[in-house]
Amino acid sequence: MTARIALAARLDLPAAAPLAEEIRGQTGSDIEIDASAVSHLGGLCLQVLIAAAVAWREAGNALTVSAMSEDFTAALAVFGLTPEALISEKHA
Amino acid sequence: MSDPMAEIRASFFVECEELLESLQDALNVIDEGAHDNETINVVFRAVHSIKGGAGAFGLTALVNFAHRYETVMDEVRSGKMEVTNEATKLFFQAADLLQDHVRAARDGGDEPAGAEEVLCALEALMGGPKIEQDAEDEVSDFVPMGLSLDLDFGGDDAAGPDGGIDEEPAWSIRFRPQPGLYASGNEAFHILRALQGLGEATVECDTSGLPAFGALDPEAPALAWTVTLRGDVDEAQIREVFDFVEDVCTIEIERLAGGGGAPALPGLPGLPGLPDLPDLPDLSALPAAGPEEDEAPAAQMEMPVAPATGSAPAPAPAAAAAPAPQAPAAAAKSGGGEAASATVRVDLDRIDRLVNLVGELVINQAMLAQSVAEAGLPPNSSVMTGLEAFMMLTRDIQDSVMMIRAQPVKPLFQRMARIVREASAAVNKEVRLKTEGEATEVDKTVIERLADPLTHMIRNAVDHGLESSEKRVAAGKPSEGVITLSAQHRSGRVVIEVKDDGGGINREKVLEKAISKGLVPEDAQLSDAEIDNLLFLPGFSTAAEVSNLSGRGVGMDVVKSAITSLGGRITITSEAGVGTTFSISLPLTLAVLDGMVVHVAGETLVVPLSAIVETATLMEEDIRSLGPNTNVIHIRGGFVPLYDLGAELGYRHPKDSYVGDIVLLTTQEDGSRAALVVDAIHEQRQVVIKGLQQSYGHIPGVAAATILGDGQIALILDPPDLVRSASGRTRNAA
Numbered sequence: 001m002t003a004r005i006a007l008a009a010r011l012d013l014p015a016a017a018p019l020a021e022e023i024r025g026q027t028g029s030d031i032e033i034d035a036s037a038v039s040h041l042g043g044l045c046l047q048v049l050i051a052a053a054v055a056w057r058e059a060g061n062a063l064t065v066s067a068m069s070e071d072f073t074a075a076l077a078v079f080g081l082t083p084e085a086l087i088s089e090k091h092a
Numbered sequence: 093m094s095d096p097m098a099e100i101r102a103s104f105f106v107e108c109e110e111l112l113e114s115l116q117d118a119l120n121v122i123d124e125g126a127h128d129n130e131t132i133n134v135v136f137r138a139v140h141s142i143k144g145g146a147g148a149f150g151l152t153a154l155v156n157f158a159h160r161y162e163t164v165m166d167e168v169r170s171g172k173m174e175v176t177n178e179a180t181k182l183f184f185q186a187a188d189l190l191q192d193h194v195r196a197a198r199d200g201g202d203e204p205a206g207a208e209e210v211l212c213a214l215e216a217l218m219g220g221p222k223i224e225q226d227a228e229d230e231v232s233d234f235v236p237m238g239l240s241l242d243l244d245f246g247g248d249d250a251a252g253p254d255g256g257i258d259e260e261p262a263w264s265i266r267f268r269p270q271p272g273l274y275a276s277g278n279e280a281f282h283i284l285r286a287l288q289g290l291g292e293a294t295v296e297c298d299t300s301g302l303p304a305f306g307a308l309d310p311e312a313p314a315l316a317w318t319v320t321l322r323g324d325v326d327e328a329q330i331r332e333v334f335d336f337v338e339d340v341c342t343i344e345i346e347r348l349a350g351g352g353g354a355p356a357l358p359g360l361p362g363l364p365g366l367p368d369l370p371d372l373p374d375l376s377a378l379p380a381a382g383p384e385e386d387e388a389p390a391a392q393m394e395m396p397v398a399p400a401t402g403s404a405p406a407p408a409p410a411a412a413a414a415p416a417p418q419a420p421a422a423a424a425k426s427g428g429g430e431a432a433s434a435t436v437r438v439d440l441d442r443i444d445r446l447v448n449l450v451g452e453l454v455i456n457q458a459m460l461a462q463s464v465a466e467a468g469l470p471p472n473s474s475v476m477t478g479l480e481a482f483m484m485l486t487r488d489i490q491d492s493v494m495m496i497r498a499q500p501v502k503p504l505f506q507r508m509a510r511i512v513r514e515a516s517a518a519v520n521k522e523v524r525l526k527t528e529g530e531a532t533e534v535d536k537t538v539i540e541r542l543a544d545p546l547t548h549m550i551r552n553a554v555d556h557g558l559e560s561s562e563k564r565v566a567a568g569k570p571s572e573g574v575i576t577l578s579a580q581h582r583s584g585r586v587v588i589e590v591k592d593d594g595g596g597i598n599r600e601k602v603l604e605k606a607i608s609k610g611l612v613p614e615d616a617q618l619s620d621a622e623i624d625n626l627l628f629l630p631g632f633s634t635a636a637e638v639s640n641l642s643g644r645g646v647g648m649d650v651v652k653s654a655i656t657s658l659g660g661r662i663t664i665t666s667e668a669g670v671g672t673t674f675s676i677s678l679p680l681t682l683a684v685l686d687g688m689v690v691h692v693a694g695e696t697l698v699v700p701l702s703a704i705v706e707t708a709t710l711m712e713e714d715i716r717s718l719g720p721n722t723n724v725i726h727i728r729g730g731f732v733p734l735y736d737l738g739a740e741l742g743y744r745h746p747k748d749s750y751v752g753d754i755v756l757l758t759t760q761e762d763g764s765r766a767a768l769v770v771d772a773i774h775e776q777r778q779v780v781i782k783g784l785q786q787s788y789g790h791i792p793g794v795a796a797a798t799i800l801g802d803g804q805i806a807l808i809l810d811p812p813d814l815v816r817s818a819s820g821r822t823r824n825a826a
Binding site for chain 2: 012013016017019020023024040041042043044045046047048050051052054055075078079080081085
């Protein structure tokens with residue numbers, strides 16, 4: 001089954017640890033991450049997402065980020081990433 | 093703990109104020125005819141820095157305004173636009189608007205009106221909006237694709253911007269956040285965005301340091317970025333982006349081969365932007381000016397502040413001047429390290445707490461001295477000598493702490509420059525403001541509370557003080573009126589003067605008006621000074637028509653009461669055809685006061701020394717009766733009303749005879765005098781002011797209180813206020 005995780009609007013420092021916890025809680029299952037509400041994506045939550053994507057891929061599970069908000073994709077661009085690069089192996 | 097982001101935001105706005113100050117300074121220099129590169133650079137950099145900071149906080153309106161202003165200044169900087177009088181005027185207006193924008197962003201107010209007009213006027217001077225500049229800016233939603241040449245330049249990710257590749261340097265900036273960057277409220281996102289705002293940027297995210305998800309500490313930074321930046325950027329600008337985070341990240345800045353046609357110098361990160369390369373004529377001017385432009389405003393800003401941190405003002409200018417000769421080497425650090433080492437920003441509350449504590453220390457020391465004296469120790473005992481040294485130290489500490497609160501009047505004067513600009517435009521007069529003694533330091537509270545009265549006085553001077561240009565020319569004066577605003581220390585007080593070179597006070601008209609308003613009797617014989625002082629009467633306005641600038645019912649009486657409430661005095665001197673001078677004399681601080689400790693009817697009181705002209709012992713022949721209840725004294729050829737302090741304060745009934753009593757002769761702001769009877773003068777000393785208003789409200793005749801050495805509380809009198817509400821009874825009605 002696919003677990004769904006909805007990202008919070010502000011993905012800053014206080015959001016990083018809970019986000020990691022939430023994703024870790026779904027270890028072993030496919031995850032669909034809903035990024036529709038994100039208005040701010042910070043560096044720490046970004047690294048949680050990237051590391052999770054790597055781990056999930058290595059474990060053979062699916063991790064997808066769906067419904068990315070405009071702010072989310074714009075922030076990815078600022079960080080030098082594309083939506084595809086976020087969950088693929090090659091980073092920019 | 094407070095929100096770190098809010099703190100950073102607050103410090104950004106503090107920095108904005110400083111940048112705005114250096115902007116005004118530079119514009120003043122330009123206004124005086126200096127169009128050198130350095131000065132123009134200071135303007136450009138001030139606007140640019142505000143834009144950069146605003147970008148990090150997402151203050152779009154401010155960024156947009158600053159960007160367009162900056163674009164114009166860039167044209168000036170590159171010599172494509174000439175600095176005319178008209179342009180300078182617009183630069184000033186734009187600077188005023190920039191200030192409004194900053195305030196609006198800080199306080200959440202509306203965007204200032206008229207910004208668009210000024211910007212359009214500026215852009216018209218420049219020959220229309222400069223579109224390609226926008227491509228370098230992150231806030232612009234306009235990306236001119238047609239100009240992008242997409243040349244392969246040293247790396248497949250480095251797309252050149254417009255045609256000027258050969259002239260533009262390229263930078264490689266490697267940025268790795270360290271633990272602490274995020275924890276201190278900073279965010280890699282904002283830094284990267286600010287970098288990308290400097291020019292054409294490509295960003296690479298380096299995930300090689302990222303641990304496996306299972307081992308990842310979500311709050312420890314693990315990503316790094318490499319930004320390749322092209323555009324008209326110098327290293328100082330890049331360093332500036334990292335101002336807040338220098339110590340919580342590693343930054344490597346490297347000039348790339350090919351970018352700017354400069355020889356490649358890999359492996360030399362941290363060097364300034366190769367200022368002296370001969371094949372870079374237009375660029376060499378910029379980085380060479382780099383250290384100057386960064387240091388110069390900093391030095392000017394810090395100089396007056398530096399003496400406040402110690403008691404030796406002399407070394408400050410030398411220290412401030414020192415960075416200049418180190419030209420290129422200093423450039424590497426010019427992003428703000430300079431300012432950080434010279435000054436420390438301290439929360440005002442902390443200083444106030446320190447001031448309060450030192451006040452307590454002074455009181456405590458006085459108590460100790462008193463106990464030692466009462467213990468009857470010999471004067472040359474080690475306790476006494478130790479205590480004397482302690483007293484001197486206490487006094488030094490107190491002076492030093494008071495100096496921390498002292499600030500130069502310069503920012504206040506700069507605000508007045510704006511008032512002059514706006515006021516003169518409103519009444520269509522040519523006015524120039526000359527300022528003197530801007531570095532004079534006064535207590536911060538005094539400065540803050542001086543702003544309103546000074547604004548009013550300046551407006552008055554522009555509106556009423558100066559004649560119209562035609563009248564001036566007819567009188568053989570230059571058509572441009574001059575208002576001089578000066579500050580200086582004079583015998584422990586600060587004197588601020590507002591002087592105009594106008595027609596002087598029309599005393600006939602003033603007297604006529606005062607009589608018609610019933611303020612003085614028709615047959616009154618008034619001296620010139622007395623007539624001048626009529627201006628301070630409530631409800632007095634000489635303007636035949638009420639202009640929208642001054643004369644809105646807020647008269648000089650309000651100015652006077654504001655000054656008086658600060659413990660100050662205001663005086664006028666005026667000469668027909670030459671001009672009028674308003675002179676304000678203020679105490680340097682509101683925390684301590686030199687006072688005379690007196691005894692009245694068994695009570696101890698403190699009378700501010702500044703209010704006392706002389707003291708005298710009354711002789712029988714000095715006292716004359718005036719009516720059944722009132723006495724006056726005859727002193728120095730004049731008669732002065734006699735007030736019994738004990739009776740006025742309700743301590744006792746008026747005495748039968750005052751012969752042999754001591755009087756304090758006090759002076760009022762209007763120059764009139766009053767004699768206060770006291771029983772004895774105890775001593776003259778500095779007392780720490782403890783406000784009463786919060787606990788008791790306003791008590792007529794009482795300004796505040798203090799705690800004396802013996803722990804006793806003494807009231808500090810306000811003689812003018814006391815006399816105003818006095819009964820004047822000095823005789824028992826028979």
